[in-house]
Ligand code: SF4
């Protein structure tokens with residue numbers, strides 16, 4: 001099929017995601033977990049409307065823009081809110097993106113967030129440091145439907161304070177966790193990280 005991306009005609013295979021055709025930042029997307037379109041960093045303009053590139057398939061005749069001033073402003077705002085609410089000290093790619101977009105989180109004042117949450121060390125293998133969690137839900141999906149089918153992780157809280165936890169907030173050794181490490185592998189911000197690296 002043929003479509004237009006950033007003003008250029010392109011050929012794409014049937015069922016291709018726009019993410020395969022454009023260069024945009026991503027955060028919640030991972031090839032082995034369910035795509036939920038949560039972070040919005042990958043938004044592109046499709047025929048005049050905003051759509052997540054990670055969750056939108058190419059269609060014949062589509063017109064896609066991936067790097068307009070409006071999209072850059074949107075990504076900058078998203079990054080500013082991530083910086084305000086979350087400790088991104090172990091997420092160098094997000095820090096670099098914030099720098100490139102000239103993010104100024106201070107312009108929003110103080111907002112509640114996850115920073116300051118105590119890290120949880122309840123097993124010998126990895127730490128759960130939700131002050132660094134961007135709530136992408138990749139770990140929950142990796143533990144559940146995406147890879148393991150174990151369901152030792154779930155979600156708690158709402159809005160900016162939402163983050164994963166264990167069922168009933170139990171220590172991990174008291175859940176069905178088999179310590180496979182898949183959740184650690186898919187975590188993009190170091191919120192879950194091996195204890196050997198702490
Ligand atoms: S380490 Fe435990 S919590 Fe993480 S994916 Fe594996 S089973 Fe789930």
Ligand code: SF4
Nearest residue numbers: 133134136137139187
């Ligand atoms: S702990 Fe990591 S993988 Fe899980 S939701 Fe938070 S940032 Fe995403």
Ligand code: FES
Nearest residue numbers: 037039040042054
């Ligand atoms: S990567 Fe597409 S919405 Fe997060």
